[in-house]
Amino acid sequence: MSNSFYGPLDPAPDAGWRDDQPRKGFFTDTSVCIGCKACEVACKEWNAVPEDGLLMLGSSYDNTGSLGASTWRHVKFIEQPVPVRAPVELGMPTSTLPGRADGGERTAFRWLMESDVCKHCTHAACLDVCPTGSLFRTEFGTVVVQDDICNGCGYCVPACPFGVIDRRIGEPAAVENAGLAQKCTLCYDRLGDGLTPACAQACPTQSIQYGDVDELRVRAHQRVDTLHAQGVHDARLYGEDTSDGVGGLGAFFLLLDEPEVYVLPPDPVVTTKDLPAMWRKAALAAVALLAGAAAAFAGGQA
Numbered sequence: 001m002s003n004s005f006y007g008p009l010d011p012a013p014d015a016g017w018r019d020d021q022p023r024k025g026f027f028t029d030t031s032v033c034i035g036c037k038a039c040e041v042a043c044k045e046w047n048a049v050p051e052d053g054l055l056m057l058g059s060s061y062d063n064t065g066s067l068g069a070s071t072w073r074h075v076k077f078i079e080q081p082v083p084v085r086a087p088v089e090l091g092m093p094t095s096t097l098p099g100r101a102d103g104g105e106r107t108a109f110r111w112l113m114e115s116d117v118c119k120h121c122t123h124a125a126c127l128d129v130c131p132t133g134s135l136f137r138t139e140f141g142t143v144v145v146q147d148d149i150c151n152g153c154g155y156c157v158p159a160c161p162f163g164v165i166d167r168r169i170g171e172p173a174a175v176e177n178a179g180l181a182q183k184c185t186l187c188y189d190r191l192g193d194g195l196t197p198a199c200a201q202a203c204p205t206q207s208i209q210y211g212d213v214d215e216l217r218v219r220a221h222q223r224v225d226t227l228h229a230q231g232v233h234d235a236r237l238y239g240e241d242t243s244d245g246v247g248g249l250g251a252f253f254l255l256l257d258e259p260e261v262y263v264l265p266p267d268p269v270v271t272t273k274d275l276p277a278m279w280r281k282a283a284l285a286a287v288a289l290l291a292g293a294a295a296a297f298a299g300g301q302a
Helices: 036-047 125-129 197-203 213-229 275-301
Strands: 024-029 073-083 105-118 135-137 143-145 208-212 236-238 251-255
Touching: 024 105, 036 073, 036 143, 073 135, 073 213, 105 251, 125 135, 208 213, 213 236, 213 251
Parallel strands: 024 251
Antiparallel strands: 024 208, 073 105, 135 143, 236 251
16 A cells, blocks of 8 residues: 555555456435435344344434444434524414414424435545554445454544444344444445445435445536525535545535534544654654663763
8 A cells, every 4th residue: 555544536546456446435415315214224134233222312313323333324313493484464364373472483493314324435544543454445445344353452433533433332142243343334245246235225215326436426516506506505515525634535425504513524634644743753752762862871881
């Protein structure tokens, strides 16, 4: 690998693959997500991901909360209050409007739904810090964990700027891969057979679209243009820009509000960006320390 901390924007050849396979990924269009969770179910069924709680959180129509070792797809339900225009007075008899009895303003909510997933970053910090080589870059440009090599050290967990990867909780005798790092593989086993990942296959509205990343980026920009023409001026893309702090995402999104609303970092940066400079400074410090010790020893001998 030419440079594991930065590298080119086509990660598979940089990882040593030579078969000229186009990079695969996801484009998730949240404007057509209906929150059905078919993607969550399909992901768990195909990948044999164990259940991780069946109780509602009490904060929304959600029972998973966030991505994790046993939640590789997570549908976010964001309830957002929006102002409603006052109705036009037509001079006709009407009943009291909801919220007007006490002089309060009428309000309404809109749902923002987003099926979140591992971003399969171009510059993946989890890959950089893995000491065993368990995390590897596939020929499709995706990032996958090899269960039989992972030692459960957890270095990858804080390295991810999106909080995606985690170690699976449970007793090894009862839960498969307990203690090991787990995350979305973009259905690596299906890709090898030319199949669509399970979540995208199950999505009834085509909110989750799978294909060549370059083609998906073109499709995503066209979709944003369409929404803007329809008056949805808040529509924007997240993660498609190859000049951002992670070199662009292999799984990127169309959002209808700021990234923070969806609990996404507005300016993600690969957390290993400064490692080369840190190692250089540590090496200089070590050399200076040794030089000082040698000088002190020589002075004592004299």
